[in-house]
Amino acid sequence: MVDVLTCTSLADAASALSSNRRARFLAGGTLLMRAINEGDQTIDTIVRTSDPAFLQIQEQGDRIVVGAGVTMNQILASPALEFLHPVARVVGGPAVRSMATIGGNLFAHHPYGELTTALLAVEATVAVAGGYTARELPLVDLLRDRDQQQQPLVASITVQRPLGPAGxxxxxxxxxxxxxxxxxxxxxxxxxxxxxxxxxxxxxxxxxxxxxxxxxxxxxxxxxxxxxxxxxxxxxxxxxxxxxxxxxxxxxxxxxxxxxxxxxxxx
Ligand SMILES: Cc1cc2nc3c(=O)[nH]c(=O)nc-3n(C[C@H](O)[C@H](O)[C@H](O)COP(=O)(O)OP(=O)(O)OC[C@H]3O[C@@H](n4cnc5c(N)ncnc54)[C@H](O)[C@@H]3O)c2cc1C
Missing domain, CATH: 3.30.390.50 (CO dehydrogenase flavoprotein, C-terminal domain)
Known part of the structure; x- marks a missing residue:
């Protein structure tokens, strides 16, 4: 049996994840639910969040802060993220794109992870939620340690808008x-x-x-x-x-x- 824990804040979700090594964060679930349905016995708890910040896209000048729970379809509907549209469009089919999130893509192993490739090229940074603190780190650092340690909870991804449409x-x-x-x-x-x-x-x-x-x-x-x-x-x-x-x-x-x-x- 797998327990489901819904946290109202990202900080609470991060605490829940760090206190249980068998807990996993659920975003769109396109990969995680498949693992659970296939009988992955390493997972005993699913942690979700209803924090509104997780779903927001905020323009801050040339920077865009994208909540990690934003889906491929939401990227495709966002004029601010037009430079990512050709990438989001090739992630899975329509059903996958309606669920698959930008945050989940950072943890998707090959042959997945297309959006992450583009985020690396635009030198994205990620905000990692902690129980009491949040920290910002280059995406390249998150990926370097991705498979070596317990996954940190990514709250948002910040990207710099490239110059021009062909940027x-x-x-x-x-x-x-x-x-x-x-x-x-x-x-x-x-x-x-x-x-x-x-x-x-x-x-x-x-x-x-x-x-x-x-x-x-x-x-x-x-x-x-x-x-x-x-x-x-x-x-x-x-x-x-x-x-x-x-x-x-x-x-x-x-x-x-x-x-x-x-x-x-x-x-
Ligand atoms: C049929 C099919 C086709 C697909 N095609 C493609 C494709 O063409 N290209 C591609 O790139 N991907 C593809 N995928 C893989 C997947 O849908 C995407 O990579 C998606 O972005 C994963 O996001 P998710 O929200 O569904 O992740 P989930 O399944 O919710 O989570 C996946 C993993 O990431 C972790 N996670 C999720 N969000 C966070 C977060 N914010 N912080 C920390 N950890 C987190 C989870 O704990 C879990 O370990 C496909 C999947 C399927 C089933």
Whole structure:
């Protein structure tokens, strides 16, 4: 049997989670409820929250603070988050998008986690709720420790709006069009001559492609600048074999899709 605990505040939910190692936080439930229905015996309590802040999207100048309980469909309905629409649109089908949250996506293992890849490229930060305190940390730090420790409760995600509509580019690489399962995905944010690139499916967690970023720093995106960046595209990756693709295949197709994305070419 699994108990359900609904907390009126994020702080109470965080306390409930930290006091019971067998408690899990429930957001949209697209992954957690599947685990419970499949008989995961490590879970004895589900913790939810009715805190309104969990569902809010707040614009603060160029920053947008997105409650971790905001769903893909709510992202798609938000003009402030237009730069994330192409990403939210490729997460699952309509039923999944009506439940799947931005916060849950941060903890979704490959082949999932598309939105997280884009959030890494826009250098998102996350606010982690605590029993008495909340703290803000770079998303990259949350992902680094994601699978090593008890999951912290993410209250919200803060993103900086990219410059211009083409500021964020995104590609989900699949074998089946238009909506196959992800082999890997790539996101790139350009702000003038500064670029941030992130991959999913090239390591156990979504990662920044720091070598590519360094190779492109201060340069306009054209064939001359992109070619040397492609030569270091695999630096820092640790691709794996799974039922979707082999590590070899991932390494082969990564530079092909990265090139197209950076040069704005159609797939
Ligand atoms: C049929 C199907 C297709 C899918 N397709 C895609 C896809 O194309 N792309 C993709 O990226 N994903 C996909 N997913 C995976 C999933 O729907 C999404 O990743 C979704 O964003 C997960 O969010 P959720 O709210 O449903 O998470 P939940 O199932 O509620 O939670 C998942 C995990 O995250 C933890 N968690 C949730 N919210 C928080 C929080 N705020 N703080 C701390 N921990 C938290 C939970 O405790 C749990 O461990 C698919 C799932 C299904 C079932």
């Amino acid at each position: 964020l580019r995104f590609k989900k690489v699949t074998r089946v069009k238009p909506k196959g399962i992800s082999i890997l995905s790539i996101a790139a944010m350009t702000n003038g001559r500064s670029i941030r690139v992130a991959y999913n499916g090239m390591a156990p967690t979504p990662m920044r492609a720091l070598a590519v970023e360094r190779a492109l720093e201060g340069k306009a995106l054209d064939a001359a600048s992109v070619t040397p960046a492609l030569a270091v595209a695999a630096e820092g990756t640790s691709p794996f074999d799974d039922a979707i693709a082999s590590a070899w295949y991932r390494l082969e197709v990564l530079p092909v899709h990265l090139r197209r994305l950076l040069l704005g070419e159609a797939a």
